Amino acid sequence: MARLNVEDLVVSYGAVVAVSDISFSVEDGEFVSLLGPSGCGKTTTLRCIAGLESSSGGTIRLGDTMMASDGSDIPPDKRGINMVFQSYAVWPHMSVFENVAYGLRTRREPVADIKRKVGEALKLVGLDGFAQRYGTELSGGQQQRVALARAVVTSPKLLLFDEPLSNLDAGLRDRMRFELVDLQRRLGQTSLYVTHDQSEAMLMSDRIILMKDGRIVQSGTPRDLYERPASRFAAEFIGNANIVDATVIRSVPDRSALVALAGGITVEGHFSRESDIRASGQVIACIRAESITRASESADGVNVFDATVETVGFLGPLITCTLRVGDVRLRAELPARRPPLVGESIKVRIEPDDVIIIAEQ
Structure with a gap:
């Protein structure tokens, strides 16, 4: 885990500026949400931190490592960052075990270590006993747990979430919010979460960064934003x-x-x-x-x-x-x-x- 520091980040596509000179930090072990309406730049910011989008200016630093600086970016696989997507991205032709083990295998970790770490990750998300099932045999909530296990099993420095609960039905989404926060607290994982759902951000976050039109309009604890809105x-x-x-x-x-x-x-x-x-x-x-x-x-x-x-x-x-x-x-x-x-x-x-x-x- 490490502190994330974003300074004067700009992301533009020709004449269109999607993210405009935003600066914020996420402390070691903190859970921070980027909140705002569709098109405000929150997902673009998240993808830029992950290395899936190129920055046009500014810097992104994780711990002591510069991830991006004025348009020069480190490749995604070199950042030590994992991301949980809205679509789960669980491979249907692989078992749950192989889905979770994928990142460990690409790092060529010993077989015994892979078996141990995958077992621990599945137990952590409540899927011990599901290792040999395939993606098509899982419910939406179970697939989301697989995606979580796959994200945490490699012990990333930073965990990113791109609206991971939006595809779940209302009742399951409510339960998964509490489970996700509990998991993050137990791991002490530095986390940045993107959502357009203000109830979700209020419930889950240590701090909220509210965005509009590619800019940060206010940031603070959920209580700060609720009791002292600035606009x-x-x-x-x-x-x-x-x-x-x-x-x-x-x-x-x-x-x-x-x-x-x-x-x-x-x-x-x-x-x-x-x-x-x-x-x-x-x-x-x-x-x-x-x-x-x-x-x-x-x-x-x-x-x-x-x-x-x-x-x-x-x-x-x-x-x-x-x-x-x-x-x-x-x-x-x-x-x-x-x-x-x-x-x-x-x-x-x-x-x-x-x-x-x-x-x-």
Whole structure:
């Protein structure tokens, strides 16, 4: 394992710049996700680190070794990096044992060592007893485990994941998320994971690097990105958020502020970043759907509003509903045990700490 350091990386195809001057690091043993919409450059970045794409500029360093520098790249097989693909890439004509042993055989390791290491890798991913089966005899989840075993069996310095769970059904995908994180923690493997699924990134990552249009727009822990989004894009992409245009009425040094929403409604909240405290004029207010709670009919005080229920949808333990507060529509997630009815007037409360005010549009 080793520290990955990417500095000023550029990947371009003629006049098209897919990745533009991005810099980040992944510490030894850390699990970091590159998150963003399709076409944001996250997979291109991953493939460039793996050596499957050529860099146009910048540097990629793994430990003390320079992997790429201003367009001069070390070949993929010399990098000590393994990658788990979205498509599994399990060879159907080979047994599970031979699939996992392939990398060890190309390194000409002794037969006894290959048998031991493959056995350990299969046990690690819960496939001991499957060694003689073929790819066509495995489920999607089992094939993904084979791909994981094949990736870890050679003890790479860095493990890369390119949306490895996106082809699995929802229930299996949820289980594999926990299994993958548990495996990474047990191995202490330095890992970089690409996904467009914000729930997946939030659940699995030590840190998230959020990308848009080939650039990094924000990075930090999942809690950082959720509680302190730095832009409208970050607020919309992470979590289930209502984004409302607002005007600052009053702000104070402790990051709290009073803002006016549409229809004259005023809301107390707090700025996402200390650097935004002096912001004035137009801002945006981010209100998470789960932050809106139902209040008693006699409730009053800060951020208590009359609301009209416009839609209601059932989600098991929760309902999702659209509320009209003044001239503002807000999406809320409320407990399903006492659901409101369409057309009903209710009172709702939003804690000031749950109203995130963002100066950057």
